[in-house]
Amino acid sequence: RVFKIASIPGDGIGVDITDAAVQVLQKLSSTFGTFSFEFNTLDWSSENYRQRGFYAPQGGVEGLKQYDAIYFGAVGWPDVPDHISLWQMILPIRTTLNQYANVRPTRIIPGTLSPLSACAANPSLLDWVIVRENSEGEYSGHGGTTPSTAHAAHTVATEVSIFTRVGIERIVRFAFETALHRPRKKLTMVTKSNAQRHGMVLWDAIFYEVAKEYEGRVEFDKMLVDAMTVRMVNRPESLDTIVATNLHADILSDLAAALSGSIGIAPSSNLDPTRQFPSMFEPIHGSAPDIAGLGIANPIGAFWSAAEMVRWLAGSDGNSNIVGLVSGPGVGNMVHAADCLMKAIENVTQAGIKTRDLGGASTTKEVTDAVCIEIGQV
Ligand code: NAI
Ligand code: MG
Secondary structure (H helix, E strand, O other), X not given: OEEEEEEEEEOOHHHHHHHHHHHHHHHHHHHHOOOEEEEEEOOOOHHHHHHHOOOOOOOHHHXXXXXXXXXXXXXXXXXXXXXXXXXXXXXXXHHHOOOOEEEEEEEOOOOOOOOOHHHHHOHHHOEEEEEEEOOOEEEEEEEEXXXXXXXXXXXXXXXXXXXXXXXXXXXXXXXXXHHHOOOOOEEEXXXXXXXXXXXXXXXXXXXXHHHHHHOOOOEEEEEEHHHHHHHHHHOHHHOOEEEEOHHHHHHHHHHHHHHHOOHHHOEEEEEOOOOOOOEEEEEOOOOOOOOOOOOOOOOHHHHHHHHHHHHHHHOOOOOEOOOOOEOOOOHHHHHHHHHHHHHHHHHHHHXXXXXXXXXXXXXXXXHHHHHHHHHHHO
């Protein structure tokens, strides 16, 4: 089966790591021979914005519906305000394509070093999936700023979070399903319902409602977000699946990535669990202007995201539940292919072929070539 993939490299290291991921995906498909990818590269970048005034052209985001999946690098550059790059591209894609679940797995892959001494000694202590609400909440975009010209000293800005029953319930249910399909069957919900007494309280209430359906099948508990940061550092083994709002999960997943060794290895899937529209796969890091052009960006987050894309596409025959966990090999044995890609990554890091952020000295190209060689062998 041929999968049509829109690839959006974006800016900075987004371009390097997308090239690397495409190379690895092509190698995977030629090794297996049962599936292939047809990439269409879209030049939706800050350069485009500078020259033509937009990231995606009119109708561009709608046009993504014709693809089987979207592979995304990173967008944003210092000379364009970050809220413009985010709101012109990445957030409209997520909402237009109903990608309401952002799934961010974190574990310590062999050869990478956790700053937590307990995890450095025993990497299996940290194995989480953060489920981020991806369609509303703090990133709804509602609010405004009073005209600041006349009374600049009294400027007021509001940033309104919008939480809906539908939005909360579907992400909570998705998170319970995710937890149910993991070995430890454990879900922790994160809010700030002591200080924020409307939306967060609704989250808590809906969580406990849905939890009734999973009683005895999934173990669950609740945390306030501030205390959660402490628990992630002090008792990583007490956590498994985590569900939180758009903003909270954004922050917690950067912390999770740092605790696992580097933000350069962390993947994410923006899923439309209904499979009506294509889902989007991207490393969680940004365009890293400080190392752009040096050829030293860590491509592992991009490869891991590619593996998650392969796993998701494996279920495109409908033989999967809402989490994209496929029973059996999936289309073209693609579940096995995704596992092989992960194994190839781990063999390479274990062999010490690592970029600088992981304490190594290898370039993006060296890591990519090494992963391709491993794919040919596993
Ligand atoms: P960033 O993730 O780009 O960089 C943070 C730090 O981590 C930097 O020191 C960078 O060198 C390092 N880093 C990130 N990825 C790495 C990799 N693969 N290998 C080695 N080191 C890596 O975050 P920052 O600096 O806050 O944002 C830079 C730009 O990226 C901004 O314009 C921001 O808005 C945008 N951004 C875009 C995202 C997206 O497209 N989804 C996500 C996050 C940020
Ligand atoms: Mg983030």
